[in-house]
Amino acid sequence: MKVYKGYLMALRANVSTIILYCSIFLLVAVSMVHLSSGEKSSGSYSQQRLSIGVVDRDNSLWSKTLVEYLEQYHDVTIMEDDTDALAESVYRSDIVYAVMIPENFQETCILGEETIETLTESGSQWEYYVNGRIDSFVNTAKVLLAGGYSSEEAAQHTLETAVIQAQVRLESSREDAAVYNVFRFMPYLYFSILCFVLGLIQKEYQNIDIRRRLLASSLTLKSQNLQSLLAFFTIGILSWILCEGIGVLTCASEFWDNPNRWLIFLNGFTIMLAALAASYFVGSMAKTASAVNGMANVLSLGFCFLGGIFVPLELLTGVIKDIGQFFPTYWYAQNISILSFNDTLTDSLKTTLFQGMLIQVLFAFACVAVALAIGKARRQEEAN
Amino acid sequence: MSMIEIRNLVKRYKDTIALDHLNLDIEEGEIFGLLGPNGSGKTTVINCLLALLKFDKGSIKIFGEEIQPDSYEIKRQIGIVMQNVAVFNELNVYENVDYFCGLYVPDRRKRKQLVEEAIAFTGLEGYEKKRPQKLSGGLLRRLNIACGIAHRPRLVILDEPTVAVDPQSRNKILEGICQMNRQGSTIIYTSHYMEEVEQICSRIAILDKGRCLALGTKEDLKHMIKTGEKVHLEGICLTPVQLETIRRMPQVYSAVYENETLTLRYEGSGSHLLGLLHYLEEEHLTCGSCFSELPTLNDVFLEITGKELRD
Numbered sequence: 001m002k003v004y005k006g007y008l009m010a011l012r013a014n015v016s017t018i019i020l021y022c023s024i025f026l027l028v029a030v031s032m033v034h035l036s037s038g039e040k041s042s043g044s045y046s047q048q049r050l051s052i053g054v055v056d057r058d059n060s061l062w063s064k065t066l067v068e069y070l071e072q073y074h075d076v077t078i079m080e081d082d083t084d085a086l087a088e089s090v091y092r093s094d095i096v097y098a099v100m101i102p103e104n105f106q107e108t109c110i111l112g113e114e115t116i117e118t119l120t121e122s123g124s125q126w127e128y129y130v131n132g133r134i135d136s137f138v139n140t141a142k143v144l145l146a147g148g149y150s151s152e153e154a155a156q157h158t159l160e161t162a163v164i165q166a167q168v169r170l171e172s173s174r175e176d177a178a179v180y181n182v183f184r185f186m187p188y189l190y191f192s193i194l195c196f197v198l199g200l201i202q203k204e205y206q207n208i209d210i211r212r213r214l215l216a217s218s219l220t221l222k223s224q225n226l227q228s229l230l231a232f233f234t235i236g237i238l239s240w241i242l243c244e245g246i247g248v249l250t251c252a253s254e255f256w257d258n259p260n261r262w263l264i265f266l267n268g269f270t271i272m273l274a275a276l277a278a279s280y281f282v283g284s285m286a287k288t289a290s291a292v293n294g295m296a297n298v299l300s301l302g303f304c305f306l307g308g309i310f311v312p313l314e315l316l317t318g319v320i321k322d323i324g325q326f327f328p329t330y331w332y333a334q335n336i337s338i339l340s341f342n343d344t345l346t347d348s349l350k351t352t353l354f355q356g357m358l359i360q361v362l363f364a365f366a367c368v369a370v371a372l373a374i375g376k377a378r379r380q381e382e383a384n
Numbered sequence: 385m386s387m388i389e390i391r392n393l394v395k396r397y398k399d400t401i402a403l404d405h406l407n408l409d410i411e412e413g414e415i416f417g418l419l420g421p422n423g424s425g426k427t428t429v430i431n432c433l434l435a436l437l438k439f440d441k442g443s444i445k446i447f448g449e450e451i452q453p454d455s456y457e458i459k460r461q462i463g464i465v466m467q468n469v470a471v472f473n474e475l476n477v478y479e480n481v482d483y484f485c486g487l488y489v490p491d492r493r494k495r496k497q498l499v500e501e502a503i504a505f506t507g508l509e510g511y512e513k514k515r516p517q518k519l520s521g522g523l524l525r526r527l528n529i530a531c532g533i534a535h536r537p538r539l540v541i542l543d544e545p546t547v548a549v550d551p552q553s554r555n556k557i558l559e560g561i562c563q564m565n566r567q568g569s570t571i572i573y574t575s576h577y578m579e580e581v582e583q584i585c586s587r588i589a590i591l592d593k594g595r596c597l598a599l600g601t602k603e604d605l606k607h608m609i610k611t612g613e614k615v616h617l618e619g620i621c622l623t624p625v626q627l628e629t630i631r632r633m634p635q636v637y638s639a640v641y642e643n644e645t646l647t648l649r650y651e652g653s654g655s656h657l658l659g660l661l662h663y664l665e666e667e668h669l670t671c672g673s674c675f676s677e678l679p680t681l682n683d684v685f686l687e688i689t690g691k692e693l694r695d
Contacts, residue, residue: 005483
């Protein structure tokens, strides 16, 4: 088992690099857990009530209905008809929005085309918010009056529409931002450690003189290949235990509360296989230590940036998202999102999940196949 | 029966013939030198011997058996020292020697002893914990050798082991090779440094363009060529008659007299300096200085191929 032991001995020589990557990851993971602990309420919605000032110049049924309508959403104060005082109140933030209901409100604004005069900070979010409410009121009143309702009936029905509110319910009942925030960065750790460390070791084994020395030895080629394969899997599984272990330690209580924890491990295993294959590719292609370093950085950073690890998938735009789908990290990120925020997995979610894992494994096979094909071509070239 | 029999070996790299119907017999216990310029086919012969390369024609028998890529029993008895240093940068000196010895010797206790002996043999004591990057060029070459010989092979193949090595390390390496031979190993030594080959090899084959141009002991090779001893006499005044007499002396191949310097080239082996000095005494001739050069392998190579060995 000398070839096998050789890999492990060479791994021992790179322990400092592994510790360095793990320390960086641990630092980031702890920060993410700390940040995510303050995000518990982010999943619930509450309606925002604004301070609104109203000047009623009409004092009619419709103007009173509008005031009542707005009171259902906001804190309304009836103000004096003094434009300067209103402006000052807005300036001092006593109110954020002022509505001046004109005389003959029904004729001019509801039946006519005139707009209601308002005063607020231009471009602010409440400008859009309150404008939308007033437009909704006017449009409903318009439709009801055109439909033959009397003014009293129309005003009553318009008020009732304000009572209909959307009932928003989150699909997920979980708030495991900690698990998500720690485990979603895991691919970077896998790709960095395996591509850099195992890439360096594999590069040595691919050195033509060492290869010839091994081929000239009395150890059968089959045994050498089997030992190399075994060494790769051993190192892969060791890195899997290490990385997942760090992840679990960082958010232990949240992780063990998650009913999908075993699937999180499995998802980690598939991305480890992808990283293992990528490290074989790097080690087979690179001829120098600097080349290994460069390729490992390009792969780990590239996959993580484009695959939704560093930038959440929701923020990736069209083309980048399309490109990202070619990388195993994209499917890992999608899976970890499903596993972190869903207590129960529907059939559709399970299909998406296992499809993602399968794509990661297929990526690993493709990577090894390409490396073997290029390696064979290179050896034939050397022999000629 | 020879330890190694190479018959009509032909190896082509596309349109280039690397080995052209090569025939060689290497006997057990000898240090066999493969001498030739870069590209003459030395490394190709070695790669074929180890079944690392497929050859187009011919046969190779080692220890009486045809060598194949899966001739692991034969390979177990062979040690190879590559032209380039082939060690792991991630392992230290001891681990490297232990690793390569472990490919042949599975028994841990026996291997430990062999590794320690190889380290002592190559003078690497004190460097066991050092990584290859921390070693000088000479020490790195010695490590390369230690990795190839630690399992005490019956046949050791050394492919230009002294390239880019300082004189001190070179002498150490050459001494080690002779010692290995005395301990019973047969050595195949390739080099384009004729002095080394001349110093340690019992038999030499001169290769050029994949063909064996000459084969024998160094004395045999020197006998093969027309040119023998070269004598220079400086500060000597000769009359045309005396010069003619010298030219007619036995085995004188050429005599050039210019600027009071006489350069004589003799045919065949042996030294002729004393005979010449005896004639000068008879003629009461004196000279400022006088020296003699016996033919070297470079002269042999020059005469056989028409070019310098280091071309």
